[in-house]
């Protein structure tokens with residue numbers, strides 16, 4: 001199947017999940033995750049209507065952005081943890097950062113954005129599964145962290161991001177999404193916090209239907225569009 005056909009199939013599943021769960025399809029955005037995928041395949045997805053792509057390695061964004069510099073309005077979302085020595089590149093190249101979870105990264109990004117004369121949409125990553133291997137803030141620490149972000153005027157705080165536990169038990173996965181959605185509602189209701197809290201980035205190839213049921217506004221889908229990634 002072509003990338004265009006897979007994209008169409010994923011869009012169809014998103015639309016179906018929206019119908020099933022009473023969601024407005026215009027409130028759920030598909031973020032194709034193109035990590036490990038070559039620039040020509042990204043180009044094919046762009047030609048099929050995708051404009052923003054998720055990546056978790058900054059160097060890969062730099063390479064693909066250079067190879068695809070001819071595409072107008074192509075945007076990149078960095079969705080993986082960031083080392084501060086890569087903040088400059090993110091500030092210059094990315095439109096979104098979904099994995100904010102430390103003050104250090106927030107501070108460096110803000111400074112680099114200031115220098116670049118840009119702003120960046122950011123989402124705070126929540127460790128909703130409690131697994132030690134996952135990035136993100138413990139749910140109980142998110143609100144205090146969110147308060148500190150007012151110090152960084154070049155970060156546009158948009159909401160929360162999470163990765164659910166990898167489990168065949170749908171109830172366990174759902175619990176991660178429910179927790180993150182509740183937390184987003186709580187933060188959105190706190191008018192003293194900087195940011196809009198209109199974004200909830202959750203759901204991947206294996207669980208995006210369920211994430212939509214719990215209010216996801218952005219599903220990050222790689223494998224279902226681009227095929228299995230090489231395991232390294």
Ligand SMILES: *Cc1c(COP(=O)(O)O)cnc(C)c1O
Pocket residue numbers: 033035056079080163203204205206220221222223224
């Ligand atoms: C790779 C990745 C995805 C996409 O995962 P798939 O299972 O291939 O859809 C989503 N979110 C993050 C943070 C990722 O690193």
